Amino acid sequence: MAESFADLGKKESLRRLYEGTSFSQGIPAAHKVLLEGVDFNLVYFPLKHLGYKAVIAVTGELYAQLRHPRELSVVLGVSSKLDYPQIEELWGGIAAAAKEHGYKDVHLDLQPSQNGLAISVAASGERNKLTEVRRPKAQSKDLLCISGRLGAAYLGMRVMERELERFDKGESDRKELEKYKMQVAAYLKPELDAGIVSKLEDAAIIPSEGCFITHGLADAVNRIAERTGLGAKVYAERIPFEGNSFELGRKLDLDPVSAAMNGGEDFQLLFTVPILEAEKFRRDFQTFDIIGHLAQEDAGTVLVTPEGVELKISAI
Numbered sequence: 001m002a003e004s005f006a007d008l009g010k011k012e013s014l015r016r017l018y019e020g021t022s023f024s025q026g027i028p029a030a031h032k033v034l035l036e037g038v039d040f041n042l043v044y045f046p047l048k049h050l051g052y053k054a055v056i057a058v059t060g061e062l063y064a065q066l067r068h069p070r071e072l073s074v075v076l077g078v079s080s081k082l083d084y085p086q087i088e089e090l091w092g093g094i095a096a097a098a099k100e101h102g103y104k105d106v107h108l109d110l111q112p113s114q115n116g117l118a119i120s121v122a123a124s125g126e127r128n129k130l131t132e133v134r135r136p137k138a139q140s141k142d143l144l145c146i147s148g149r150l151g152a153a154y155l156g157m158r159v160m161e162r163e164l165e166r167f168d169k170g171e172s173d174r175k176e177l178e179k180y181k182m183q184v185a186a187y188l189k190p191e192l193d194a195g196i197v198s199k200l201e202d203a204a205i206i207p208s209e210g211c212f213i214t215h216g217l218a219d220a221v222n223r224i225a226e227r228t229g230l231g232a233k234v235y236a237e238r239i240p241f242e243g244n245s246f247e248l249g250r251k252l253d254l255d256p257v258s259a260a261m262n263g264g265e266d267f268q269l270l271f272t273v274p275i276l277e278a279e280k281f282r283r284d285f286q287t288f289d290i291i292g293h294l295a296q297e298d299a300g301t302v303l304v305t306p307e308g309v310e311l312k313i314s315a316i
Contacts, residue, residue, distance in 0.1 A: 002083040010110050013084060017091045023098070023106040031073065031122030032057050035115075042117065044160050047086055049189045050119070051093025053267075056190050057214065058123035059101050060267055064210035066135075066197055067125030072098050073107040077118030094121075101194045131206055138208035138228040138272055144292040145207075145281065147193070147269040149186070149240045150217055151256045154263025156180065156187035158252050182242050190267035193287070203284045207271035216262040219315040220270045221301050224294075228272075231299035234292040234313065237306045261303065262315065 005013060034054055036042060042050075055072065062069050074094055078087060091108070098106050103123075159180050166172050177184060193199075200206065209228060211220040217239070221232050236257055245256040260266070272294055273281050281288070292304075302310040 002085050004083050031120045034119040036117040047089040048093035051090040052097045054119045054121045055097035060212035062125040064212040067127045069101050069103050069125045071105045071124045072103045073122040075109045075120040077111050077113030079113045079116050135206050136208045140294050140296050141275045142208050142272040142294045143290050145271045145273050145288045146291050149242050150260035150266050152183045152186035152242045153265035154259040155248050156183035205277050207273050209272040211270045213266050213268045215264045218261040218313045222315050225301045231295040232301045233295050235304045238291045240289045
């Protein structure tokens, strides 16, 4: 029989979770909170993936600011329905992501929760002083560069929700999960290039702005426009999608472009790169896609259709 969290207690549970790791407890910082039933569903969300994703959720914010991860703070609100092995599995995902992204100090705390699992996670990091000095001011024509495919995570979430409904009705078909595994993976275990900041430094390319996409491309573009006082043009035909996203979109009655703009959960980096660095950036960062550019303020933020129609970008 699995040991319960209540039987072990907070002190012993923390000792066991830290045992065998090289982590020490760092200093807590500002944090993001993930709540069961709001941000995730434990019926189909593997705990190890959830822990990993929670760390990525704050690490991406550091990378968008061109910072190297240093300290991570995690507080778990643990409900009585979770036993210690489940907490250990969640911690396994947290530890894996923390090691992958080079955190030096990790602080973990455990608290009781009456409303399901809650995850409070925070990160802090350091920016190269040379980057701070040389970072250019954003200007019209700076390129909008995206680190990966958009809309996939939201579509993957909808696949999981539909599969859960089918399971409840006894109509489950795992073949669909396999067919759309890339979208499901984008939702359950998003990944980021742990060396992206160092690669930019080594290439001597300093983005003028950066944003971590968590609530859709529209939100990210509007945030950059607000910070820079500029407009932006995004070209719909340049947005990268998973190969079968449009087929899946038809099944779910969802437009993948809408999923990319307002779906959320994509966890991709959006950088604005000076136009003079365009050729070098294309050569050295081939995994990125150039989807548009900054523009004069009076242009606003617009999505340009393949027909050339400009649609105002509004975050939902």
